[in-house]
Amino acid sequence: MARFAGLFRRQAMPETIPARMAEEISRQDAAAERLIGWVQLGVVLFFALLYSIAPRAEGTSGFNFVPWALGAYFLFTIWRLWLSYRREMPVWALNLSIVVDMLLLVGIIFSFHIQYDQHPTFYLKAPTVMYMFLFIALRALRLDPRFVLTAGGIAALGWIALVAYAVMADPDHMLVTRNYVRYLTSNSILIGAELDKLIIILAVTLLLAFGLARARHIFFDAIRDHMAASDLRRFFEPEVASTITEGQVEIEAGQGMVVEAAVLMVDIRGFSPVAAKLPPETIMRVLGCYQGCAAPVIKRRGGRIDKYLGDGILATFGALSPSQTFAADAVAAAMEIIAVIHAAQSDFEEAGWPGKMRVGVAVTSGELTIGVVGVADRLEYTVIGAPVNLAAKLENANKKFATCAVAALETYELATRQGAHVKAIERRQGVDIDGVEGVVDVAFLVNEQAAEVQVKSWEQL
Structure with a gap:
């Protein structure tokens, strides 16, 4: 628990880390944020292309929220990508980007019952929820578990809100069931199934964050060793430095x-x-x-x-x-x-x-x-x-x-x-x-x- 608690600390790297090593890590993080921005842009363009060439689904008649959401997300992604090239991304901008990612998915999922004029329980069966894992995993490119935890936490809260709204939207005709067949063939809610989705979201987030915590520790050590090896070549002749840094056995x-x-x-x-x-x-x-x-x-x-x-x-x-x-x-x-x-x-x-x-x-x-x-x-x-x-x-x-x-x-x-x-x-x-x-x-x-x-x-x- 102490290790997981440490992941929430504001410090992204040890306080005792050398300044030049911190600069190198910051450059790597900045490069990762630019990569994330390009991936986000690719995702929204893929969604837009898929939506534009796919025929309108049969049975849709209500307000179509999707093109407006994709358009707004496209503009936000362009701004985020521009900012990543101009300066180091501040923490508030990184967290805002995560919120926008999840709001896009939650908003699109929520709009399904409006488009198809169905009870809100209808959207709980939408496969679009799988994209939450894409946006959680996307934060792993930075090798910083804090942002993976943030993304997973917001995704979990978003899904809880969707389930809560579906349960409470029509109190007089609450469609909660324990029958799995009825759940699959009607607009019913199987609380256990929705709880499973929530548990999977949280479990994937925690496992990915734990893996990143270990990877980032190794990353720090690797950069420290790389810089030490570079310095070593200034104190020793190249042949000696290579023997020390590349030896197969301990000297x-x-x-x-x-x-x-x-x-x-x-x-x-x-x-x-x-x-x-x-x-x-x-x-x-x-x-x-x-x-x-x-x-x-x-x-x-x-x-x-x-x-x-x-x-x-x-x-x-x-x-x-x-x-x-x-x-x-x-x-x-x-x-x-x-x-x-x-x-x-x-x-x-x-x-x-x-x-x-x-x-x-x-x-x-x-x-x-x-x-x-x-x-x-x-x-x-x-x-x-x-x-x-x-x-x-x-x-x-x-x-x-x-x-x-x-x-x-x-x-x-x-x-x-x-x-x-x-x-x-x-x-x-x-x-x-x-x-x-x-x-x-x-x-x-x-x-x-x-x-x-x-x-x-x-x-x-």
């Missing part, structure tokens, strides 16, 4: 796979001490400019950004989408990022960054584990493995070696075999890298002393 921590891929790490040189002296809004503008330079390059070269690490960017090549040139793409992206950052110095100055913007880039490759880490209520899709750790250490080593871009020598040679046209300024074996156990063979791609010349050379490739 759990520990799921993953091993792939051969390249890792690229980018970081702003000297960011922390400079940022400590800048206003927060300036820091965010600078980061936005920096990420706006680097992210498109990574995407254009076939890379996928795994995460933003403050002023750092961790990207992978060939991890989410298989690639035969993942190392070459990563090395090319590293060179292009330095070129793009160099070309955007005026933008960084305008954003509020003091001095020259410099970045460090490192590229590594090898076996990566890509998958889900975290706990049940807080998961993260990421890549882990030795190449990720080495990329972070090599990027930091740029400061030690006064370079802008460095790659693991094995990765650089793989990139060359895959078609990369990048000439290393130096190859060095057995290099000590802070935080890395043992020594590492590296290829220095760009150094700070000749960065401008090297960048211009790269831009010409």
Whole structure:
């Protein structure tokens, strides 16, 4: 009972629903109201066509109410359809439309005993009552049970009024009977039969409203999930978002796979001490400019950004989408990022960054584990493995070696075999890298002393 009572509340959607979700639902409701208007117009035109081509029924002699009712209903339907395109239909207009629907049917049914000059009990056997279910069901197009309940309630009241008038129209010759045969073959009233019609009207209304209440709840959840999935694609790469939203099984921590891929790490040189002296809004503008330079390059070269690490960017090549040139793409992206950052110095100055913007880039490759880490209520899709750790250490080593871009020598040679046209300024074996156990063979791609010349050379490739 509490659920049915809740259907009568004025609120058509939860109070806590996000504003943009409420706007989407309102657009859907407005579209449904326009559809209802067109269906109503189709119904009245069908009635008019049927009435115009059908011969006048034998035995009719009284006032014919039907053409006047259809004409008035046609004008009202045109007004309602026009209003639905001009603005969101107010609740009073929606309820008025329901009242007019039912008044049309009740009026047409009531007129039958006048047309045929019969006792009012005559109209109770008219099959036109079936159209009440059409107008009740029509309100289901909006997926709002309140209006279905309103339509069913008015239909029930209309039928009660018709039965009451038929019973009380001629008290001296009340034609109430318990004989079913007499009921079918004369202008008699079988109270049980009329009660059955009323019960069916109410039962259909309540069942349809209950079904719509459930459907609308699912509808809210579906829109919320759709918007969440759309937002998810802004926070994750498309392949990751699709895995999360379209997966056949629930994602759990520990799921993953091993792939051969390249890792690229980018970081702003000297960011922390400079940022400590800048206003927060300036820091965010600078980061936005920096990420706006680097992210498109990574995407254009076939890379996928795994995460933003403050002023750092961790990207992978060939991890989410298989690639035969993942190392070459990563090395090319590293060179292009330095070129793009160099070309955007005026933008960084305008954003509020003091001095020259410099970045460090490192590229590594090898076996990566890509998958889900975290706990049940807080998961993260990421890549882990030795190449990720080495990329972070090599990027930091740029400061030690006064370079802008460095790659693991094995990765650089793989990139060359895959078609990369990048000439290393130096190859060095057995290099000590802070935080890395043992020594590492590296290829220095760009150094700070000749960065401008090297960048211009790269831009010409």
